[in-house]
Amino acid sequence: xxxxxxxxxxxxxxxxxxxxxxxxxxxxxxxxxxxxxxxxxxxxxxxxxxxxxxxxxxxxxxxxxxxxxxxxxxxxxxxxxxxxxxxxxxxxxxxxxxxxxxxxxxxxxxxxxxxxxxxxxxxxxxxxxxxxxxxxxxxxxxxxxxxxxxxxxxxxxxxxxxxxxxxxxxxxxxxxxxxxxxxxxxxxxxxxxxxxxxxxxxxxxxxxxxxxxxxxxxxxxxxxxxxxxxxxxxxxxxxxxxxxxxxxxxxxxxxxxxxxxxxxxxxxxxxxxxxxxxxxxxxxxxxxxxxxxxxxxxxxxxxxxxxxxxxxxxxxxxxxxxxxxxxxxxxxxxxxxxxxxxxxxxxxxxxxxxxxxxxxxxxxxxxxxxxxxxxxxxxxxxxxxxxxxxxxxxxxxxxxxxxxxxxxxxxxxxxxxxxxxxxxxxxxxxxxxxxxxxxxxxxxxxxxxxxxxxxxxxxxxxxxxxxxxxxxx
Amino acid sequence: xxxxxxxxxxxxxxxxxxxxxxxxxxxxxxxxxxxxxxxxxxxxxxxxxxxxxxxxxxxxxxxxxxxxxxxxxxxxxxxxxxxxxxxxxxxxxxxxxxxxxxxxxxxxxxxxxxxxxxxxxxxxxxxxxxxxxxxxxxxxxxxxxxxxxxxxxxxxxxxxxxxxxxxxxxxxxxxxxxxxxxxxxxxxxxxxxxxxxxxxxxxxxxxxxxxxxxxxxxxxxxxxxxxxxxxxxxxxxxxxxxxxxxxxxxxxxxxxxxxxxxxxxxxxxxxxxxxxxxxxxxxxxxxxxxxxxxxxxxxxxxxxxxxxxxxxxxxxxxxxxxxxxxxxxxxxxxxxxxxxxxxxxxxxxxxxxxxxxxxxxxxxxxxxxxxxxxxxxxxxxxxxxxxxxxxxxxxxxxxxxxxxxxxxxxxxxxxxxxxxxxxxxxxxxxxxxxxxxxxxxxxxxxxxxxxxxxxxxxxxxxxxxxxxxxxxx
Numbered sequence: 001x002x003x004x005x006x007x008x009x010x011x012x013x014x015x016x017x018x019x020x021x022x023x024x025x026x027x028x029x030x031x032x033x034x035x036x037x038x039x040x041x042x043x044x045x046x047x048x049x050x051x052x053x054x055x056x057x058x059x060x061x062x063x064x065x066x067x068x069x070x071x072x073x074x075x076x077x078x079x080x081x082x083x084x085x086x087x088x089x090x091x092x093x094x095x096x097x098x099x100x101x102x103x104x105x106x107x108x109x110x111x112x113x114x115x116x117x118x119x120x121x122x123x124x125x126x127x128x129x130x131x132x133x134x135x136x137x138x139x140x141x142x143x144x145x146x147x148x149x150x151x152x153x154x155x156x157x158x159x160x161x162x163x164x165x166x167x168x169x170x171x172x173x174x175x176x177x178x179x180x181x182x183x184x185x186x187x188x189x190x191x192x193x194x195x196x197x198x199x200x201x202x203x204x205x206x207x208x209x210x211x212x213x214x215x216x217x218x219x220x221x222x223x224x225x226x227x228x229x230x231x232x233x234x235x236x237x238x239x240x241x242x243x244x245x246x247x248x249x250x251x252x253x254x255x256x257x258x259x260x261x262x263x264x265x266x267x268x269x270x271x272x273x274x275x276x277x278x279x280x281x282x283x284x285x286x287x288x289x290x291x292x293x294x295x296x297x298x299x300x301x302x303x304x305x306x307x308x309x310x311x312x313x314x315x316x317x318x319x320x321x322x323x324x325x326x327x328x329x330x331x332x333x334x335x336x337x338x339x340x341x342x343x344x345x346x347x348x349x350x351x352x353x354x355x356x357x358x359x360x361x362x363x364x365x366x367x368x369x370x371x372x373x374x375x376x377x378x379x380x381x382x383x384x385x386x387x388x389x390x391x392x393x394x395x396x397x398x399x400x401x402x403x404x405x406x407x408x409x410x411x412x413x414x415x416x417x418x419x420x421x422x423x424x425x426x427x428x429x430x431x432x433x434x435x436x437x438x439x440x441x442x443x444x445x446x447x448x449x450x451x452x453x454x455x456x457x458x459x460x461x462x463x464x465x466x467x468x469x470x471x472x473x
Numbered sequence: 474x475x476x477x478x479x480x481x482x483x484x485x486x487x488x489x490x491x492x493x494x495x496x497x498x499x500x501x502x503x504x505x506x507x508x509x510x511x512x513x514x515x516x517x518x519x520x521x522x523x524x525x526x527x528x529x530x531x532x533x534x535x536x537x538x539x540x541x542x543x544x545x546x547x548x549x550x551x552x553x554x555x556x557x558x559x560x561x562x563x564x565x566x567x568x569x570x571x572x573x574x575x576x577x578x579x580x581x582x583x584x585x586x587x588x589x590x591x592x593x594x595x596x597x598x599x600x601x602x603x604x605x606x607x608x609x610x611x612x613x614x615x616x617x618x619x620x621x622x623x624x625x626x627x628x629x630x631x632x633x634x635x636x637x638x639x640x641x642x643x644x645x646x647x648x649x650x651x652x653x654x655x656x657x658x659x660x661x662x663x664x665x666x667x668x669x670x671x672x673x674x675x676x677x678x679x680x681x682x683x684x685x686x687x688x689x690x691x692x693x694x695x696x697x698x699x700x701x702x703x704x705x706x707x708x709x710x711x712x713x714x715x716x717x718x719x720x721x722x723x724x725x726x727x728x729x730x731x732x733x734x735x736x737x738x739x740x741x742x743x744x745x746x747x748x749x750x751x752x753x754x755x756x757x758x759x760x761x762x763x764x765x766x767x768x769x770x771x772x773x774x775x776x777x778x779x780x781x782x783x784x785x786x787x788x789x790x791x792x793x794x795x796x797x798x799x800x801x802x803x804x805x806x807x808x809x810x811x812x813x814x815x816x817x818x819x820x821x822x823x824x825x826x827x828x829x830x831x832x833x834x835x836x837x838x839x840x841x842x843x844x845x846x847x848x849x850x851x852x853x854x855x856x857x858x859x860x861x862x863x864x865x866x867x868x869x870x871x872x873x874x875x876x877x878x879x880x881x882x883x884x885x886x887x888x889x890x891x892x893x894x895x896x897x898x899x900x901x902x903x904x905x906x907x908x909x910x911x912x913x914x915x916x917x918x919x920x921x922x923x924x925x926x927x928x929x930x931x932x933x934x935x936x937x938x939x940x941x942x943x944x945x946x
Contacts, residue, residue: 095903097901098900098915098916098918099913099914101847101848101913102842128888128903129903132888135895136901315834318837318845321834344826344917345899345918357789360788360791363791364791364834369575372791374574374575415601416601422609422612423937426818426920428567428568428609430568430602432568433568440571440574441571442571444789444817445570
């Protein structure tokens, strides 16, 4: 983690972030001071055009402390936005992005997923893919990501190394799977080896980042059909003993739900499988949650487990429409997940849109206007919601004094730019748009070209040619 | 149209195009010769690595004729693909792209659309927006576009001028709307002025491109609720008298369908409104067609009218899921439309994906696997299907001798490129992918960065910095 100590920096320009599920705060002329530990030291939300307008610096002591601060000013149309949080992502499946044909979950796993993941026994191959992919997710503004790796300890540890080196916050999980659903050459040999490998990876990740400031281990039983009852129970115990998060899948697809009924005849339902094996708690991230029964929803809520909504994936492999609005009304904690490569994009911004589209389709089915997610709600899920899911509430996902500077600089395109090559990205700003319209244009037509710089804990971790500030990544 | 005579050119590299609704032909080592009129003179689909492999040039006479031909070779991972055909697009709404909130059709029109369109009485403003937008659609590989303009003759004619100058094939329609649904300051004053203005625009567009080789006029009654019965009938007569295409909307939204029932109590249904006013024929393009009854489908089929499917729009403003697969089974002719700005993207590639997503959601509702569109089918709609819709079947939409060279050069990204800036676009090619996998990666994660050059009738009309061939746009 060489060169990772950030210089105190004052960011000048518009800031946009969620302050609640339904409120997006837009401050066109703001300043944020970030200290050398990457923490937000002060925020001024109004009337800042230049550094001389910053009230905080009028205080002589502050002036002295911040005299050597770097100043990064956002010119043109754009704003600082919190880094995105991807609560569910299979990094090794990145080379399969866009490949699914007409498959659904269970045949998709056999056709595309397991063969690709099995190849991560080759560490050189794993390195090439993981380096590319961590760079990709950073380029889309993802500052925190909950990754499934593969069953291989060395490749899993390598993914953690890469995240730490690149400065992306990550939960990195060695995948546990010991049941016969998985191919013989791609599953854990026994429950004891599954436990030993998981513990080895936890120990390694803790050894490179003891405090878990950037990378943290996460226990990752793939999903109920991939695990024997013994293995599930053992994983619940490992998570408890080592005080780490757990991630798994639940109720993504109707055939999967039926399969779980067959495989776990003693369990009342899918949620109960996890609950009865010690997997369900407030440090548990459940991906999908599309077809839950009311009873399962109550169980998950009672255990305070978290939900990762993966709309692009749910649409692409025809899983269903997760009823996000009603889950929110019930009090569930929800973030967004790309679910690469069931999901066809590593971008959380794309998944903000997809979450809205899925909610529209649900509304078409139910006839209920209330099932539609608003832009504000979807952005909340992508930031503060995600932070709650991965246990970083109050630390990242918004801009407040005491929170850490996980942020992206968003720049939009000017219509009258040169030559119709549109290199500044897909958003056209004509100049008459209101601030909320500029944000909507970004949400509905922006992409990674608009994310010109990304910081984690104050460290610049990605930049494009359009970023005008200084600093090496 | 200065500098528009293309030099005879031989394109070397992979070609990919639809040969039928369900078949995508992929020829990794092909050559296509395009003559100075922009027409495809020869195609060789196999075994061409360099120009010396081209059999056609072994013939001495051909060798002489083509001795001065330019050679454009596609290096790296990529292929030539037919230009996209956008069968439904409101160019003046481009500045509203991404702005819709939770509105649906009727309130969306009043809130966003009519005020924006009304502003096109200002020709300078129209010029700025249309120049930007025609450049945008070209940059996404759209070589033919059916445009709705506004009610203003000068701005409509300007759009035609810009399309002709930039070399984009276009059907350009002055919008007719004379009913009280529209604001007082944005509607035709009378049926006679509506006819006069429409005829004036038809005459102008014919005057700048008599043969309609690039731009053609199209009669454009907005939709039934915007027009009085007299106006609709008059527009049907104008289209017949001047032998031009007609475009309008049908059955996009349930409230709209109810409104039409109220406004046209003598008509059996929405399709019958158009049929009984002389609007429905084989030169008619009907956008949306989401909620048609079996009887309406039969009427449209009997009249050989064409359908423009606009999936992004239908999802964004919660209109519904057009049953494309079953319409195709019945024999309907269908293309894709972006429907900017009900649709949130000017990209037909995005709408290829959205068409697939909408079909997945329909399949989730009906439980029918047969409702799912395949990748091949969606690409067919985007090219050959669209060509049929706009009356260019056999001329564009595929690669055959005698067809015109409306094409895009698609280049994909190499994983091991420099510096993680991902300037070559969103698709990562690792090198082990099959050809069909490369095409799928483009379809499901590509964007305008992958469209590095675009030709219409042999003329280079767009290029990015990654295009290695020569030629000024």
